[in-house]
Amino acid sequence: MKSVVSHQASTPQGTTDSLGSKLRRKRKNGVAGYAFVSGYFILLALFGIAPAVYAICLAFTSTGGHVVGLSNFIKTGEDFRFLPAFENIAEYLSIWLASLVVIVIGLALMLHSISRKVSAAFRFIFYLPGALAGAASVLVWLFMLDPTVSPWRLFLGIFDFKNLGQTILPGHLPIIFAIIAFWAGAGGWIVVTYGALNNIPNELIEAAELDGAGPMQTALRIKLPLIKKWITFMLILAFAAGTQLFVEPQLVGEASLGLISPTWSPNELAYYFAFQNNNFNYAAAISVDLLVIGLLCAAVLVFRTKLFEVE
Amino acid sequence: MSSPIRSKEGRRRLRPKLRSSVLAIVASALAVATFGVATSASAAAAKKPTITIWVDSTRVPQVKAYEKAHPTVKIDMVTYNGNANGSGSLQSRIALDNRVGGGWPDIVFSEENNDAASLASSQFNYPAVLNNGTVPSKVLGGYAAGTLAGCTVNGKVYCLRNDLAMNLLFYNSALMTQFGYTVPTTWQGWAALGAEVATQHPGYIVGSVGDNWDDDIYLWPSECHVNDVIKTDTIVINGADPNCTRATQLIDPLVKDGSVTTDSVFSSTFGTTYKNKILMMVGPAWYGQYLFPGIVTNGDLAVADPLSWGSGPTVTGEVGGGLWFMSSHLKGATKALTASILTWLSTSYGSQGISPGYPAYVADETAWVAGQQASGLYSNQIAPVFAKAATEVWSGWSPVPWSTDSVFGSTVVTGINSGQTLTSQLSAFASQLADYAQSDGYTVVTTP
Numbered sequence: 001m002k003s004v005v006s007h008q009a010s011t012p013q014g015t016t017d018s019l020g021s022k023l024r025r026k027r028k029n030g031v032a033g034y035a036f037v038s039g040y041f042i043l044l045a046l047f048g049i050a051p052a053v054y055a056i057c058l059a060f061t062s063t064g065g066h067v068v069g070l071s072n073f074i075k076t077g078e079d080f081r082f083l084p085a086f087e088n089i090a091e092y093l094s095i096w097l098a099s100l101v102v103i104v105i106g107l108a109l110m111l112h113s114i115s116r117k118v119s120a121a122f123r124f125i126f127y128l129p130g131a132l133a134g135a136a137s138v139l140v141w142l143f144m145l146d147p148t149v150s151p152w153r154l155f156l157g158i159f160d161f162k163n164l165g166q167t168i169l170p171g172h173l174p175i176i177f178a179i180i181a182f183w184a185g186a187g188g189w190i191v192v193t194y195g196a197l198n199n200i201p202n203e204l205i206e207a208a209e210l211d212g213a214g215p216m217q218t219a220l221r222i223k224l225p226l227i228k229k230w231i232t233f234m235l236i237l238a239f240a241a242g243t244q245l246f247v248e249p250q251l252v253g254e255a256s257l258g259l260i261s262p263t264w265s266p267n268e269l270a271y272y273f274a275f276q277n278n279n280f281n282y283a284a285a286i287s288v289d290l291l292v293i294g295l296l297c298a299a300v301l302v303f304r305t306k307l308f309e310v311e
Numbered sequence: 312m313s314s315p316i317r318s319k320e321g322r323r324r325l326r327p328k329l330r331s332s333v334l335a336i337v338a339s340a341l342a343v344a345t346f347g348v349a350t351s352a353s354a355a356a357a358k359k360p361t362i363t364i365w366v367d368s369t370r371v372p373q374v375k376a377y378e379k380a381h382p383t384v385k386i387d388m389v390t391y392n393g394n395a396n397g398s399g400s401l402q403s404r405i406a407l408d409n410r411v412g413g414g415w416p417d418i419v420f421s422e423e424n425n426d427a428a429s430l431a432s433s434q435f436n437y438p439a440v441l442n443n444g445t446v447p448s449k450v451l452g453g454y455a456a457g458t459l460a461g462c463t464v465n466g467k468v469y470c471l472r473n474d475l476a477m478n479l480l481f482y483n484s485a486l487m488t489q490f491g492y493t494v495p496t497t498w499q500g501w502a503a504l505g506a507e508v509a510t511q512h513p514g515y516i517v518g519s520v521g522d523n524w525d526d527d528i529y530l531w532p533s534e535c536h537v538n539d540v541i542k543t544d545t546i547v548i549n550g551a552d553p554n555c556t557r558a559t560q561l562i563d564p565l566v567k568d569g570s571v572t573t574d575s576v577f578s579s580t581f582g583t584t585y586k587n588k589i590l591m592m593v594g595p596a597w598y599g600q601y602l603f604p605g606i607v608t609n610g611d612l613a614v615a616d617p618l619s620w621g622s623g624p625t626v627t628g629e630v631g632g633g634l635w636f637m638s639s640h641l642k643g644a645t646k647a648l649t650a651s652i653l654t655w656l657s658t659s660y661g662s663q664g665i666s667p668g669y670p671a672y673v674a675d676e677t678a679w680v681a682g683q684q685a686s687g688l689y690s691n692q693i694a695p696v697f698a699k700a701a702t703e704v705w706s707g708w709s710p711v712p713w714s715t716d717s718v719f720g721s722t723v724v725t726g727i728n729s730g731q732t733l734t735s736q737l738s739a740f741a742s743q744l745a746d747y748a749q750s751d752g753y754t755v756v757t758t759p
Contacts, residue, residue, distance in 0.1 A: 079750060080743075080746040080750065081746075146578075146579065148578060148579055148580040149579050149580070162573075162574075163521065163573065163574050163575070163578060163728070164575075164578065165521060165573065165575065165724065165725065165728040166728045166729070169725055169728055169729045170721075170725055171729070254392070254396070254398060256575075256720075257395075257396045257522055257523060257575060257577060257720070258396035258398075258523040258714075258716065258717045258720040258721070259523065259720045259721060259724055259725055259728075260721060261717075261721040262398075262399065262714075262717060271403075272399070274403075274406065275399060275402050275403035275406045275407075276399045276402050276403075276713075277434065277750075277751075278402075278406045278409070278434035278435060279434075280406075280410070
């Protein structure tokens with residue numbers, strides 16, 4: 001904003017008249033902007049900020065409303081389900097984030113270097129699974145994973161899976177959930193990354209080509225560093241969404257008539273505390289754990305990549 | 312800069328924009344407020360005596376039968392998963408209702424036998440006490456002896472049983488004759504026959520261990536002490552109990568030779584894979600009407616007494632059975648009406664006659680059995696078998712606030728699916744049960 005004003009002040013045409021009309025336009029735009037944002041802001045305050053503040057209050061108080069300091073965090077941390085849940089989610093996240101970064105960026109770079117028409121068709125195909133809502137996509141996967149009905153039963157047969165129970169053994173779950181998340185979410189990120197690549201000025205790429213850079217070198221040395229911030233942005237959002245994994249283990253657990261622990265992920269554990277033990281304070285403590293982990297990771301990524309710095 | 316003309320003009324130009332912005336803000340505020348309006352509108356409608364009943368899909372015909380018989384009573388029927396397999400959806404709902412102080416379902420059906428212990432606890436305080444005159448004592452007295460035990464916490468009865476779900480030995484009488492086998496009476500005899508079937512008739516099965524309630528089918532009748540509340544807040548959990556290992560050691564070789572399948576009996580292809588290939592299967596009474604039709608040819612199914620262990624009295628386990636609860640948050644006429652509906656659903660033959668389970672209410676049993684017999688499913692007389700088995704459920708398997716079945720599923724059944732033996736998973740099963748018990752405030756001991 002500042003730079004716009006100083007720019008205006010220093011323009012030679014900056015007569016009183018044109019400056020006034022520009023300021024007026026600016027003010028009008030400002031008001032309209034607030035109006036547009038207001039709908040989102042009201043909902044954010046009601047359903048985003050207020051619940052978060054409520055959760056933080058709950059996390060530091062007892063069921064009776066007394067302040068108990070860190071007691072809820074210690075008690076939930078000592079619970080026998082706490083570590084396994086966080087181990088599960090860590091394993092899942094490492095698979096999901098690694099595949100997201102490598103495959104999404106790889107595919108986006110490839111799409112960016114082929115003809116526009118072909119790449120548009122591929123982007124549409126990649127995006128399609130993402131059009132299914134979360135729960136619906138899990139249902140699709142339940143069929144895929146059950147060797148007795150799956151269209152891929154031959155493939156599942158290679159691993160000697162004879163029934164759904166064998167496909168969804170505890171050791172397989174992180175990779176299965178990562179595949180589901182990738183299938184449903186990667187398409188959207190490919191489109192976003194492709195958009196970021198389109199922002200790269202053509203002159204830069206042409207200059208690189210003139211200097212003798214091949215497609216690989218252009219992709220890795222020119223394009224990749226220029227979309228670093230987009231990758232960071234993707235990682236922050238994917239990490240936050242990934243730590244909150246809930247629908248997948250819950251639905252697969254129900255579909256297998258209870259063969260997955262109801263506290264597989266931290267979010268499920270919080271749900272269990274809230275609704276099976278009626279202890280909303282413990283649940284809030286776990287959600288604050290997740291919030292802190294998410295914020296810390298976001299902070300590291302933001303500062304390391306200077307995400308918010310404007311050149 | 313501050314020319315009056317210009318600023319006036321500016322204001323004039325700004326006004327329509329301002330107006331539209333204000334409109335936008337008001338509109339979004341209104342959109343948010345609509346939620347509130349909608350809620351209070353439905354609250355007003357709820358003031359008419361509409362009784363909300365939550366049931367699983369299997370119980371829907373029973374509620375519909377009530378509506379048909381009582382057209383003046385307004386019923387709002389909601390179907391949910393019946394709180395089955397440790398899903399805890401009922402607890403979730405009650406916890407939320409408790410938090411907002413309203414919205415409790417008036418009547419709820421649950422498939423989870425532990426729900427009286429869980430819902431009546433101070434954490435939920437949901438169900439109404441029924442043996443204080445809410446339900447006539449004549450009705451309560453009409454239940455088979457001991458069948459309301461799972462509904463009773465500290466002398467207060469919190470629910471009415473829908474059906475008795477004691478385990479029996481189902482067998483295919485046509486196959487038995489064809490193969491020249493005799494029906495076993497002991498677990499050892501059952502296992503020996505399983506081994507024979509595996510060599511002589513591979514592909515035929517004598518049981519299944521693919522479901523999370525199989526602890527009720529194999530460990531409960533073996534008097535395995537992993538779920539025995541001996542006094543308030545003290546529970547016996549001992550995975551090394553010989554009563555547990557004698558059952559698992561019997562089953563392990565049968566899983567290996569394939570005569571006991573690891574497929575879930577409700578998996579999508581169970582019916583086609585094992586059509587007329589189930590020689591025997593131990594299972595709850597409701598398997599008869601709910602699982603076997605279509606898998607066993609009509610007229611070939613037979614039931615035998617629960618298997619014994621050779622010495623001591625024969626005991627059996629049970630799977631589900633179903634509990635009817637009513638809300639403790641009702642008063643006056645609505646409470647009386649709800650209690651009458653609850654009683655009708657759980658005791659009248661109009662309701663029980665169409666339920667797949669063996670009625671817990673004695674007066675309905677004869678007619679229900681006659682109906683089953685007339686359906687042509689069974690080749691032998693089921694009445695004496697059902698009546699005897701109903702009294703043989705072992706009392707050392709207590710209702711607890713967590714789902715034992717769910718722990719069995721995520722430890723033992725997943726262990727079997729990854730190629731482990733049942734016996735090797737018992738310690739993991741027991742230690743996780745102990746974790747649950749301790750986190751719920753129980754003292755865990757290993758001997759009764």
